Amino acid sequence: MTLIPIAAFLLALLIGTIMIAFLGVNPLIAYQALLKGAFGSTNAIADTVVKATPLLFVGLGICIAFRAGVLNIGGEGQLVAGALSATIICLNFAELPGWILIILALFVGFLCGAIWAGIAGFLKAYFKVNEILSTIMLNYIAAYGMNYLLRGPIMDPLQIELGSFIPQTTRLTHVVDLPRLIPTRLHFGTIVAVVFAILVYIFLWRTTIGFRVRMIGQNIQASRASGINVQKYMVLAFILSGALVGLGGAIEVLGVHHRLFTDGSVSGFTGSAGFNGIVAALFGQLHPIGTIPASLLLGALLTGANKMQRAVQIPSALIGALNGLIVLLVVGSDYLRRSQARRMEQTAESKTNSKNKNKKESQ
Amino acid sequence: MKKELSKITNLSKVEKVEMRGIIKQFPGVLANDRIDFDVHRGEVHTLLGENGAGKSTLMKILYGIYRQDKGEIYVNGKLANLRSPLDAIRLGIGMVHQHFMLVPTLTVAENVALGLPSSRKYLLDLDVVSERIKELAKVHGLHVDPKAKIWQLSVGEQQRVEIIKILYRGASLLILDEPTAVLTPQEVEELFQVLRSMINRGYSIVFISHKLHEVLSLSDRVTILRDGKVVKSLPIAEVTKEKLARFMVGREVLFQVEHPSVELGKVSLALEGIWAQGDDDLPALRGIDLEIHSGEILGIAGVSGNGQKELAEVIAGLRESTQGKVFIKGTEVTNWPPSRLLEYGLSSIPEERMRDGTIQKFTVEENLILKDHLHTPYADGIFMNFKNIARESERLISDFDIRTPSRHTSLKSLSGGNIQKLILARELSRKPGVLIASQPTRGLDVSATEYVHRQLIEQRTKLKTATLLISDDLDEILSLSDRIAVIYEGKIMGVVKRNEVSIGELGMMMGGEKCQGDGSLDTN
Numbered sequence: 057m058t059l060i061p062i063a064a065f066l067l068a069l070l071i072g073t074i075m076i077a078f079l080g081v082n083p084l085i086a087y088q089a090l091l092k093g094a095f096g097s098t099n100a101i102a103d104t105v106v107k108a109t110p111l112l113f114v115g116l117g118i119c120i121a122f123r124a125g126v127l128n129i130g131g132e133g134q135l136v137a138g139a140l141s142a143t144i145i146c147l148n149f150a151e152l153p154g155w156i157l158i159i160l161a162l163f164v165g166f167l168c169g170a171i172w173a174g175i176a177g178f179l180k181a182y183f184k185v186n187e188i189l190s191t192i193m194l195n196y197i198a199a200y201g202m203n204y205l206l207r208g209p210i211m212d213p214l215q216i217e218l219g220s221f222i223p224q225t226t227r228l229t230h231v232v233d234l235p236r237l238i239p240t241r242l243h244f245g246t247i248v249a250v251v252f253a254i255l256v257y258i259f260l261w262r263t264t265i266g267f268r269v270r271m272i273g274q275n276i277q278a279s280r281a282s283g284i285n286v287q288k289y290m291v292l293a294f295i296l297s298g299a300l301v302g303l304g305g306a307i308e309v310l311g312v313h314h315r316l317f318t319d320g321s322v323s324g325f326t327g328s329a330g331f332n333g334i335v336a337a338l339f340g341q342l343h344p345i346g347t348i349p350a351s352l353l354l355g356a357l358l359t360g361a362n363k364m365q366r367a368v369q370i371p372s373a374l375i376g377a378l379n380g381l382i383v384l385l386v387v388g389s390d391y392l393r394r395s396q397a398r399r400m401e402q403t404a405e406s407k408t409n410s411k412n413k414n415k416k417e418s419q
Numbered sequence: 420m421k422k423e424l425s426k427i428t429n430l431s432k433v434e435k436v437e438m439r440g441i442i443k444q445f446p447g448v449l450a451n452d453r454i455d456f457d458v459h460r461g462e463v464h465t466l467l468g469e470n471g472a473g474k475s476t477l478m479k480i481l482y483g484i485y486r487q488d489k490g491e492i493y494v495n496g497k498l499a500n501l502r503s504p505l506d507a508i509r510l511g512i513g514m515v516h517q518h519f520m521l522v523p524t525l526t527v528a529e530n531v532a533l534g535l536p537s538s539r540k541y542l543l544d545l546d547v548v549s550e551r552i553k554e555l556a557k558v559h560g561l562h563v564d565p566k567a568k569i570w571q572l573s574v575g576e577q578q579r580v581e582i583i584k585i586l587y588r589g590a591s592l593l594i595l596d597e598p599t600a601v602l603t604p605q606e607v608e609e610l611f612q613v614l615r616s617m618i619n620r621g622y623s624i625v626f627i628s629h630k631l632h633e634v635l636s637l638s639d640r641v642t643i644l645r646d647g648k649v650v651k652s653l654p655i656a657e658v659t660k661e662k663l664a665r666f667m668v669g670r671e672v673l674f675q676v677e678h679p680s681v682e683l684g685k686v687s688l689a690l691e692g693i694w695a696q697g698d699d700d701l702p703a704l705r706g707i708d709l710e711i712h713s714g715e716i717l718g719i720a721g722v723s724g725n726g727q728k729e730l731a732e733v734i735a736g737l738r739e740s741t742q743g744k745v746f747i748k749g750t751e752v753t754n755w756p757p758s759r760l761l762e763y764g765l766s767s768i769p770e771e772r773m774r775d776g777t778i779q780k781f782t783v784e785e786n787l788i789l790k791d792h793l794h795t796p797y798a799d800g801i802f803m804n805f806k807n808i809a810r811e812s813e814r815l816i817s818d819f820d821i822r823t824p825s826r827h828t829s830l831k832s833l834s835g836g837n838i839q840k841l842i843l844a845r846e847l848s849r850k851p852g853v854l855i856a857s858q859p860t861r862g863l864d865v866s867a868t869e870y871v872h873r874q875l876i877e878q879r880t881k882l883k884t885a886t887l888l889i890s891d892d893l894d895e896i897l898s899l900s901d902r903i904a905v906i907y908e909g910k911i912m913g914v915v916k917r918n919e920v921s922i923g924e925l926g927m928m929m930g931g932e933k934c935q936g937d938g939s940l941d942t943n
Binding site: 262263264265267268270271274275277278279280281282283284285 | 762
């Protein structure tokens, strides 16, 4: 059954082949460029992993939210909340020792992501505000709030002095750069992400709180009858979900960019990682460990596509389309997989029944 | 499309349907093993059997949902090739499923018209459909408003819509899959009247059931299935309730549970003047006073919809009481949250066991710890103790005879009876002081019902649990309760002792007559 999403993935690539061929480019060369771009060298692999890291953080947050039955579409906003707050901390407390500042910045990013998602959770749990709507709106507030700050209060003074007015902060103090793992762009944040994947797994399947989070995701009435304060756990799921995403945003700043910037659009800083992370989580069957390879795959696709664009001059719009196609087919195939699972269970049911009969007769 | 319509509406009546040597194999189980079955014009032929005996499978073959592996079906003497329900409908065979196939937000007429070509091609012809529904309703006594939305209708009315749906499509052989499972006794009687009058008009009915008294009252012939095989096929005159049960289960069945007398203890649960709103924001409970002693089962009898559901919910902390007080073991617990009530020794078997009592995608083991997973032995701090969970759930599975391949099986694949056993295991193993049992045997087969009854009595007798039993099944109330309270429009009409009341008197009270006796207990 795991073959279905893979088949869907291949089908998407096949359709992509046709699209590439229509542009007059040899698809084989294009895909070769993609593969080489994603895995062709140590640097390429490192770039893939770096690209996958925020996807994993968002994916982990999504795992918690979706398992709790709430749809957190606010990854974008929570990434920004985490990145922006971490940046502000680093700008204002630059004189603190490096490791303290790193921990402080990451913690504040974690906290602000939690608050940003918590708002949506609170509105949903206590005022029945649709969380899809509220999280998307919070995305806009966060993104444009950040864009405003980047053009004013926290803009790099040098930009003002030179009159170039590029909306970005000054480069953060070097003491907060996350350690590099090997001499590439690969940074310590990836390890943090993998550790958190394991923690999320333990949380969801080994703790009583995780058990309750999964309970409300499956059946609110039964949860209520079992003595669970459903509203409280709904808000908790949002908070934890947003916290992980916010941490991801902070790590993006400290590990990769070392400054906050925007191109003025909504996804100016995040590069849509807040949405792609949802795909990673779905691809990983909403399982934190499964989300690791899923993020890597998407990371590879994004990295490789960039390189493919440069190598064979395919417009970036096509890469976006290809990305969308994969999402569409993979999510669609999930439906197919589930209906197959249903059929399997029905068979199991009739088996159980026949077993019961045999038992009864032998009594 | 027009051709289809004319085919569907110009039907010849089904005179005789014969199924010969039907074999259907599912992976790992032979669901139907060389089954012969026939039904003639103007008769009710009942298929009787426990859950999983192969009744539904056989009828789904007749309705074209499944294909048989071997065997033939003859309709009016001609070999029929049923590739889909459409083929069955063309031959005049219609089926009402156990779970209704209606769209709740659409009207009756829209539901009936769904899937049929319109007589006005691309325009809707709902007025034509409505007229025809009214005609059918009048002829058969299936009263329902074509303009009503499905969600506004009671379960009994929804079932009428399902029957109208297949009559509209011209069916003259009706397959009814456990049609009474969801109905109140009154609705069952109404349904049976409708069915009897249809039989007199030349329709034929295949009735699937495991409720013996219904089978005896409605059928002309009965065929009993067990493990996919025909055990017996007999005219109804030749059977008794006991005989049917023996054929069906394969052993003797006790219908009357033993009801040993018990020394009553103190009052465990007391309600004083409880008022509560229903889902429609109108008062559903209007000043309920009740007392249940430890070691006592108090049965709530009443026509469904008179406040039973709200009463159970108020006690379980799932519905706010607007006035009045609830006491458990002398402590006032009015409007406590469910979590505190659970801690205080309240257990409940919910009416909607799939919705309120279990989580379908969770495993058997997880469902067993839904309520107590925060405590030892199931948890060490915030971590779950899987070793203890495994040990305890294995113990409960064997103690309560839950038939499941393993404790890791997902709940969905358990039968209704086993799901109810699981709920019993969870609720009773908590050693509750007060137990609310709502419709504890609804939809269960004979063996499972017998089991639930034995457990409830044992709980009362040995552990002195005060039990509030809410049931639409009057026989169940009479055989289990120590005292019976009758509820009518949110008020208690009277409380009577078991053995001191006739079904007739209960019936009067259920219809709103006050009871003369006060039913007070002379315990102390």
